[in-house]
Amino acid sequence: MEVRARLVGRARGLTAIELITTVAVAIVLVSVGIPGMRGMLTRQEVVAAVTDVVTHVQLARITAVTNGQRVVLCPTTDGALCDDTVEWAGGFMVFEDRNGDRERGDDEPLLRRSRPDLSGVRITTSAGRRKIVYQPEGTAGGTNATFRICPTSERTPGRAVVISNAGRPRVTEKEDDGKPIRCT
Numbered sequence: 001m002e003v004r005a006r007l008v009g010r011a012r013g014l015t016a017i018e019l020i021t022t023v024a025v026a027i028v029l030v031s032v033g034i035p036g037m038r039g040m041l042t043r044q045e046v047v048a049a050v051t052d053v054v055t056h057v058q059l060a061r062i063t064a065v066t067n068g069q070r071v072v073l074c075p076t077t078d079g080a081l082c083d084d085t086v087e088w089a090g091g092f093m094v095f096e097d098r099n100g101d102r103e104r105g106d107d108e109p110l111l112r113r114s115r116p117d118l119s120g121v122r123i124t125t126s127a128g129r130r131k132i133v134y135q136p137e138g139t140a141g142g143t144n145a146t147f148r149i150c151p152t153s154e155r156t157p158g159r160a161v162v163i164s165n166a167g168r169p170r171v172t173e174k175e176d177d178g179k180p181i182r183c184t
Contacts, residue, residue: 039156041120042120042151042153042156043151043156045120045121045151046121046149046150046151046156046158046159047159049089049121049123049149050149050159050161050171052114053088053092053123053147053149053161053169054161054169054171056073056092056094056112056114057073057132057161057163057169058169059094059111059112060072060073060094060111060132060134061134061138061140061167061168063094063096063111063134064134064135064136064137064138065136065137065138067096067136068136069096069097069098069136070096070097070098070100070133070134070135070136071094071095071096071097071111071133071134072094072095072097072102072104072131072132072133072134073092073093073094073131073132073133073134074092074093074102074130074131074132075087075088075090075091075092075130076090076091076092076093076113077090077091079091079093079110079113079115080104081103081104082102082103082104082130082131084130085130086124086125086126086127086129086130087122087123087124088123088124088125088147089121089122089123091113091114091115092113092114093110093111093112093113093114094110094111094112094113095108095109095110095111096108096109096111097133102131102133119152120151120152120153121149121150121151121152122148122149122150122151122152122183123147123148123149124147124148124150125145125146125147125148126143126144126145126146128142128143129142129143129145129146132145132163134167138166138167139165139166139167140163140164140165140166140167141165142165143165144162144163144164144165145162145163146160146161146162146163147160147161147162147163148160148181148182148183149161150181150183151183157173157180157181157183158173158180158181158182158183159171159172159173159181160172160173160175160181
């Protein structure tokens with residue numbers, strides 16, 4: 001009983017030195033972990049943008065074949081008209097081009113519009129490909145189109161979605177020469 005009495009009377013808690021040491025260790029661990037977390041979030045934004053582009057490309061191709069109509073994929077900020085730019089991060093849309101003018105008219109159905117909320121990602125296409133037009137047989141004539149999806153602030157490598165003349169998209173992390181995607 002005498003031992004028990006000594007333990008009960010003894011105060012349990014942290015000393016100031018133990019508390020300061022614990023807080024210092026926690027600060028070091030958090031400061032080491034934050035850059036890694038930021039990089040992970042940036043990589044996730046790139047992956048989300050790649051998925052969004054591929055989904056819209058596949059929708060355009062499948063719709064062109066299924067409906068026997070030309071289908072256009074183009075950048076847009078307002079969701080009504082195609083923008084004449086290679087910058088796609090502001091959003092893009094897919095629509096049936098029934099009259100073949102590569103512009104959306106009031107009578108041409110809007111199939112889908114994307115407004116990516118990815119402020120940390122830049123999406124650009126090849127210089128000559130401001131619109132992707134799928135023909136009724138599922139081809140995307142012209143030259144191969146390359147969407148470069150790159151982070152705006154981090155040194156995280158970018159990815160690319162390459163659309164062949166046959167209309168098939170593929171995702172890659174390398175340029176044709178085997179080097180990482182150039183995000184300049």
